[in-house]
Amino acid sequence: MPASGYHEAEADAGAPLVIQRADRAPLGGLLLVIAVLWLVPAIRGLVGGHPAIVPGLGSAGAYAAGALGAALAVIALDWMVRGRIVAIGRGTVVVTVWSLLGRHAWREPLANYRQVRAEREQRPHRYGGLNWYVVQLCHPEPGKAIELARAKDPALIDRRARDYAGRLGLPLSWHRDEPPARHGLERGGETAAARAAGRPLSTG
Secondary structure (H helix, E strand, O other): OOOOEOOOOOOOOOOOOEEEOOOOOHHHHOOOOOOHHHHHHHHHHHHHOOOOOOOOOHHHHHHHHHHHHHHHHHHHHHHHHHHHEEEOOOOOEEEEEEOOOEEEEEEEEEEHOOOOEEEEEEOOOOOOOEEEEEEEOOOOOOHEEEEEEEEHHHHHHHHHHHHHHHOOOOEEEEEOOOOOHHOOHHHHHHHHHHHOOOOOOOOO
């Protein structure tokens, strides 16, 4: 099962690691449908001369519905277009981000990244906390840290984290407030990845 919203390009050994993220595209499609549900009545009301389509707003109803629909459509299109590609190879990390406003890219030497870090994120939910497990490529400057994978399955993230640490030659750490043993994750795998990279294992 792939990590949520992430797609890793299949490549031969030694080829650059390429990870593509476009996790908001499905939500963008859903939001666009909602936008259309507001826009169609607004247009019909204006064209047909019956703008009072929203109770309590009178003749301004069609304009309000149209404005809301247009705003939702813009947000939906941005979500559908927005994405990011991370390419790591030949000692360089290249990040390309695109949206409705255009595309921009930046690069950073891989040597400036200290470790691959896996951790649990807990988000509030009406039925209790919602857990996400995340793999990050850590940089001393928080703005240059890169999320490599995200999923609800801790075992999947454990495998991804160990794989990325080994391929990038970086030590692997789990957030010390979330010991891997609590989630059925293998500490031995972390140690092996760190030894393979020739660096000490960090505890976050």
